[in-house]
Amino acid sequence: MALSNELHERLNRESSLTARRAAGLTLIIGIIFIAANLRTPLSSVGPLVGLIRSSTQISNTMAGMITTLPLLAFALFSTWVPRLGRKFGVERLIMAAVICLTFGIVLRSVPGVITLYAGTIVLGLAIAVCNVMLPSLIKHEFPSRLGMMTGVYSISMNLMSAIASGISIPLAVNAGLGWRGALGIWGVLSFISIVMWLPQWKRKGKENGASTNQNNTVAGEQTSLWRSGLAWQVTLYMGLQSMVFYVVIAWLPEILLQQGIGSGQSGWLLSILQLAMLPFTFIVPVMAGRMSNQRPLIIMAFIFIMSGILGLLYGSVHLIALWVILVGIGASFAFGLAMMFFGLRSKDAHQAAELSGMAQSVGYLLAAAGPILFGYLHDVTHSWTTPLLILVAATVLLLIFGLGAARDRKISS
Numbered sequence: 001m002a003l004s005n006e007l008h009e010r011l012n013r014e015s016s017l018t019a020r021r022a023a024g025l026t027l028i029i030g031i032i033f034i035a036a037n038l039r040t041p042l043s044s045v046g047p048l049v050g051l052i053r054s055s056t057q058i059s060n061t062m063a064g065m066i067t068t069l070p071l072l073a074f075a076l077f078s079t080w081v082p083r084l085g086r087k088f089g090v091e092r093l094i095m096a097a098v099i100c101l102t103f104g105i106v107l108r109s110v111p112g113v114i115t116l117y118a119g120t121i122v123l124g125l126a127i128a129v130c131n132v133m134l135p136s137l138i139k140h141e142f143p144s145r146l147g148m149m150t151g152v153y154s155i156s157m158n159l160m161s162a163i164a165s166g167i168s169i170p171l172a173v174n175a176g177l178g179w180r181g182a183l184g185i186w187g188v189l190s191f192i193s194i195v196m197w198l199p200q201w202k203r204k205g206k207e208n209g210a211s212t213n214q215n216n217t218v219a220g221e222q223t224s225l226w227r228s229g230l231a232w233q234v235t236l237y238m239g240l241q242s243m244v245f246y247v248v249i250a251w252l253p254e255i256l257l258q259q260g261i262g263s264g265q266s267g268w269l270l271s272i273l274q275l276a277m278l279p280f281t282f283i284v285p286v287m288a289g290r291m292s293n294q295r296p297l298i299i300m301a302f303i304f305i306m307s308g309i310l311g312l313l314y315g316s317v318h319l320i321a322l323w324v325i326l327v328g329i330g331a332s333f334a335f336g337l338a339m340m341f342f343g344l345r346s347k348d349a350h351q352a353a354e355l356s357g358m359a360q361s362v363g364y365l366l367a368a369a370g371p372i373l374f375g376y377l378h379d380v381t382h383s384w385t386t387p388l389l390i391l392v393a394a395t396v397l398l399l400i401f402g403l404g405a406a407r408d409r410k411i412s413s
Contacts, residue, residue, distance in 0.1 A: 026199045027141060031149070032156045033193040034098060034130055039161035040186045041105055041123050042070055043274065046249050047168040047267035050257070051179040056113050060254075064375030066120055067250040068368045071242070073124030074131060075365035081132040082353040090133050090140075091200040097129035098197060102190040109184030131360050135342045136353035146343045147289025151282035154336055158277045160189070165249070166271030169264050225351075225358050228411050233404035234341045234355060239363030240398040241334035243370040244305060244391060248273070248327060250371040255384045259317050269324050276325040277332035284336035288344070294337055298402035301337065304330030305395045313388050334398065341405050351411065 045052075045066050053063050085093050101123050108119025134153060142149040164186065172182035225231040252273070253266035261269070288294045304326050311323030342359065346352040374387040 023199075024141075028149075028152065030193075030197045030200050031134065031138070031153055033189075033196040034094060034134065035153045035156040036160040037098065037101060037186075037190045037193055038127050038130055038157050040164040040189065041101070041108075041127070041183070042067060042246070043161040043249050043270075044164040044168045044183055044186060046251070046270055047165055047253050048172060048179040048182060049250070049254060051172060052116075055179065056116070058113070060375040060379050061372060062375075064250060064372040065117070067246055067371040069117060069120045070124030070127060071246060071364045071368035071371075073121055074128040075361050075363075075368055077125050077128045078132050078357045078361035078364065080357075081129050082136070082350075082357050084129070085133055085136070085353060090137050091197075094130055094133055094137075095194070095197050095201045097126040097133075098190055098193050101126035101130075102187050102194065105184060105187040105190060109180040109187075111180070128360070132353060132356045135339060135356050136349050139343045139346070139352045140349035147286040147340065150285035150289075150336070150339050150343070154281035154285060154332075154339060155278055158274055158281045158332070158335075161249075162271045162274030162278070165274060166268050169267045173264075225354055225411065230345060230405065230407075230409055230411050231355060231358060233401050234338075234345055235359040235362045236366070236401040237334075237341065237363075237398065237405045238338045238359040239366035240394050240401065241301075241331065241338050242363055242367035244394055244398070245331050245335065246367055247370040247374050247387075247391065248331070251374050251378075251384075251387070252324070254378075255312065255388075256320065258384060259320070261317075261320065269321065272321060273324045273328035273331075276328035277335075280329055280332035281336050284333050285340050288337055288340045293408040294340070294344075294406035295403055297333055297337055298399065298406045301330050301333035301402065302395060302399040304333060305398070306330075306392065309388060309391050309395065313385065313392075334402070337402065337406070345405070345409065345411055347410055355411065 049063050049066075052058070052066070053060070081093075088096075104119045104121075104123030104126055106119070107115055107122060110119070135150070138149045138153060139146060168182050171177050171185060172179045175181075177185065249270070252270050256266040256269060284297060288297060291297070308323045308325070308327030308330060311319065311326065315323055338359075342352050342356045346355050373390070377387045377390075378384060
């Protein structure tokens with residue numbers, strides 16, 4: 001009888017372990033698919049800006065708004081996302097966001113300038129939810145594998161972003177889809193992500209039913225973040241690296257076009273930039289998680305980005321691929337570090353969500369100025385020199401705030 005009970009308990013333990021592993025694998029697959037949607041609706045726009053502008057007769061400034069509006073949505077909505085996560089549950093909130101993302105992508109492809117911008121706003125709000133919630137979910141579910149899972153999350157995001165940039169022109173021109181079809185096709189990927197996230201929808205939201213005292217604690221942590229110098233350093237680092245990335249995504253094809261490079265080739269160069277990011281978006285978070293402080297990685301990010309931008313400004317056009325790759329590698333370092341800081345500088349998943357919300361709200365408000373400012377300055381100066389010099393200054397600030405954010409500290413309550 002004792003032997004039978006022992007065998008029964010062992011089978012139960014093994015069954016429970018198998019179920020946990022299956023649930024963990026399902027969650028990882030879901031995270032990969034969700035992450036794959038977080039940049040494709042934005043990176044697919046850059047190569048198509050010329051087609052969009054000529055079709056709709058909008059200015060460079062208004063074309064820049066197609067990239068800027070999602071960033072403004074991130075800025076205005078991100079601080080509210082942790083509260084929604086506590087109220088409705090993280091998994092269910094992410095599901096609702098991906099459904100809205102699919103709707104926004106479809107709406108953006110409906111004929112009309114109003115639907116173009118309305119759909120862009122909707123998908124921006126949806127991406128804002130996932131941007132804030134996924135780092136918190138990773139810290140909660142994979143605390144001992146924070147670096148590896150952040151790397152998986154990052155590489156999925158950037159791989160699909162690179163693919164989207166490279167095939168936008170072929171889809172629009174060669175496949176005959178037009179720019180609307182080339183943007184709308186990414187709704188298929190977001191719909192697949194809905195299906196892949198269904199198992200998480202059935203999970204009880206871990207944040208539901210939190211006690212009043214727990215909510216008060218989290219609210220207190222949120223308030224203290226705005227008085228924390230370290231939180232502001234993380235926030236400004238997040239914002240500056242985002243500004244550099246989204247400016248490049250929005251305007252690199254146009255910058256290259258002015259240097260005599262065709263739209264198809266410039267689209268593939270934008271893909272090369274993002275493909276150069278891929279190995280480092282995985283490696284950098286893993287390295288950062290094993291270091292007492294991340295200052296060496298901050299310095300490396302600065303060197304790569306600065307070298308690439310100066311190459312675009314003053315370097316040979318024959319080495320344009322090298323300059324693009326250097327910017328991509330530096331951007332991958334900066335992005336990976338920004339994502340890791342949410343977990344490394346916070347004490348728990350609640351604080352990670354609050355820090356992520358603060359950093360993405362204020363940070364993306366700063367980043368949102370980039371694409372539209374670049375478009376405006378080009379309209380005024382008819383040159384990309386002044387905008388690129390602003391990127392040089394932003395990269396210097398990125399180094400300064402990054403060195404502060406990389407110190408081995410956690411935000412105090």
